[in-house]
Amino acid sequence: MPDVLPREKTTPSDGLVGSDGSAPPRPARRPLPTVPLLCLLGIALLAALTAAVSRGSTPIPPQEVWAVVWRRTTGEPPRPGTEDLIVWQLRLPRALLAALVGAGLGLVGTAAQALVRNPLADPYFLGVSQGASLGAVAALVLGLGAGGGLGLGLSGAAFAGALATFLLVWAIARRGGGFAPLRLVLAGVAVGQFLSGFTSYLVLRSGDEQQTHGVLFWLMGSLGGATWPLLAAPTLAVPAVWLLLQARARRLNALLMGDESAAGLGIDVVRLRRELFTATSLLTGVLVAVSGAIGFVALMVPHVCRLVVGGDHRRLLPVAAVFGALLLVVVDLVCRTAMDTRELPVGVVTSLLGAPTLLYLLDRRQGSAR
């Protein structure tokens, strides 16, 4: 034992608590319990899905919606008629696509923010979505999209575009040394704009009569193309990536504290980053291939969820997934029903919600930097 002198015997006890002068202990802030919250969110999601299928130019009563779904899923012969067609072929795939894409964006945003340790990270701001769009459009122009029946060719190309862009933006941002949050976002916005321009050019050049629609789809996002086969890739990718992230939830927490902290906790940071880059790019690629580049959802969802359940990824990841699903189902419902004659692009509403969120976050960061 080292020398134990009287002056060293002072144990850190009461004298230390609250001894930082200015700050008396603030009231404890306990996050809401997660399981009940998830149940509530799940019920809300079911309700929102029902509403999304029921509402529209031809309203269908909720019980009829469930009746159609029941008949279809139990294998009873569907009752012929427009209701079956509207529910099963048009609105349900779209509502489910909204839920899957929303869940995926919630996960991607949460993971990306931990990965680059930047609360402003969002695949849309980082240019990753635009990279995925360019990959997908390039594949279409080169005729690869028609390949896999499940859109695997398209998803693969979008994944490649997303990953390449993510790594490029990351490399640019790190060139200055260290972590400069705004540098990362500025690099992402610049790269994203460049890639958007290129995407527009490719779409307009292709001579497709649906060009303008195509540009809007790839750059603003849309859930209008939903069909059952389109759901296959996100149905596989969203749960797979969620599991992958959930298994790394503790390590994501540690990553927030810094690379050195994480290394000291026995985490192979290089490998973890590589896995996270791949997982987030993969999911972004899949989502963009089916819904285009939808902005702000991946930014907003994790922040809203952190306010409610705190920053621990073990709770944050599932809550962000379910809340993202709920949010996008509701947003898409609003887009479809806000105007009588036509639809709003989904990106319009997410921007209206998301841009103020971004400004709020910038303001708050400024505040905490002082």
Add this chain to the structure above:
Amino acid sequence: MRLDIEDLHVAYAGRTVVAGAHLLAAPGEITGLVGPNGSGKSTVLRTVYRHLRPVAGRVLLDGTDLRELSPARSARRVAALPQERGGDFELTVREVVVMGRIPYKRAFAGDDAVDRDIVAGALADVGMTGHADRRFAELSGGERQRVLLARAFVQRPDLLVLDEPTNHLDVRHQVELLALLRGRGRTTLVSLHDLNAAASVCDRLHVLHEGRVVASGHPREVLRPALLAEVFGVRAAVLAHPLTGDPLIAFDHHRPADDPDGGAEGDGNDGSGRGTDGTGEDEGEGEGEGEGDGGGVGEGESEGDGASAAEGPARPAATGSAVR
């Protein structure tokens, strides 16, 4: 646990920062790393907690090469308190401290009663029990360091590595934090900017200069005017602290060691001769001393320092037990 670093070479950002460092942290002792900025202190520590990989040389924990252990396994033996500040992500104090259990947990495993007990114990050890549910980001600097120390305790390490833990803390919090390290019997390797703090806290010091260990041993043997001039470029007298008997370094804040007006020979030694003992005769020895040895100098040299202990207010026992 005993830590031996043998002939360590580390490059960082394309530059060789540590070039052939040898050092030792003996079981149960607090071993300090001191040296000017850029001398390689942090780099050595980062290699020990495996943030950086050595280009050459070995880091041995009780004779086992660190590289033979998986990252998780070595994190159960070595815990770190690095110098970085995390981002603001709404994590609570408890959530930060429970990270110390990461090396012990499988994927998907939740926190069980054992984890909660260990976390509660560590929070109590650092006096932060009442703050468990506060946001980590809203703590003061001193509180943060205590929380990160609790996280390191939760790892149940044999070796604790701290990189300038008292930086940016006011004096009271420095004293409190260093008090938490002492008297625990845990092997500790700590880099310190403040030489006086190092002199009073550490059982053994290694002085780093340009990526090499240039002196090793008990603070009293290492911190001598000649070495301070050579390594830190300052004129200083080494006195005995009137309250504790520890070495007290009084810097000349008027001019650096190589100031031509300083008349370095005459003045410098006058100053040091007054307050301390046995420093006059080994001018220039500081560098040679550390070069070849792994830090063995500190052992059994307490007699030589009897005079300085007598200078302090009657604490011969203190000095005797500090150097075993």
